[in-house]
Amino acid sequence: MKNTPSRLPEKARKQISEALCAVLTDGLDLYTQPKVAHWNIKGAHFAALHPLFDQFATDQAANNDEVAERVRTLGFLAVGTARHVAKKSRLPDYPQNVTADLDHVALLAERIGRHLDGLRGAREVAKKHDDEDTFDLLTGMVEQFEKHAWFLHATLGN
Ligand SMILES: [Fe+2]
Numbered sequence: 001m002k003n004t005p006s007r008l009p010e011k012a013r014k015q016i017s018e019a020l021c022a023v024l025t026d027g028l029d030l031y032t033q034p035k036v037a038h039w040n041i042k043g044a045h046f047a048a049l050h051p052l053f054d055q056f057a058t059d060q061a062a063n064n065d066e067v068a069e070r071v072r073t074l075g076f077l078a079v080g081t082a083r084h085v086a087k088k089s090r091l092p093d094y095p096q097n098v099t100a101d102l103d104h105v106a107l108l109a110e111r112i113g114r115h116l117d118g119l120r121g122a123r124e125v126a127k128k129h130d131d132e133d134t135f136d137l138l139t140g141m142v143e144q145f146e147k148h149a150w151f152l153h154a155t156l157g158n
Pocket residue numbers: 038054
């Protein structure tokens with residue numbers, strides 16, 4: 001029995017899955033970071049940013065699930081333990097001693113920017129192998145997190 005419904009050759013599926021697992025690793029990191037910001041934030045912008053950061057985490061959790069399940073659909077295995085993420089994430093760690101609202105905005109803007117680079121890179125791998133479905137999946141995530149980045153940059157006035 002085939003372990004995938006995909007018609008892509010195995011080499012393509014493997015390369016796309018590896019790119020997706022890297023995105024998943026960063027994405028799991030980017031799930032916890034806005035939660036830390038959501039919990040520790042204080043300052044004049046608290047009322048707007050506290051729920052916004054939680055929304056980032058909620059959206060990221062859903063994206064992580066989609067990416068992991070795309071890897072499985074392509075016939076490979078997902079990654080995602082905290083230890084794997086700690087070792088392999090391409091995002092900088094999140095400081096847990098920050099409280100100032102605008103500091104959190106800048107920290108999250110930088111990390112979302114890094115994650116967007118990873119999403120775009122994985123999307124290029126999908127494009128190279130004519131995997132329109134992975135390409136479209138990642139495009140939806142790029143669009144969503146570019147919008148989140150815009151909120152952050154607008155808050156910072158840049
Ligand atoms: Fe909460």
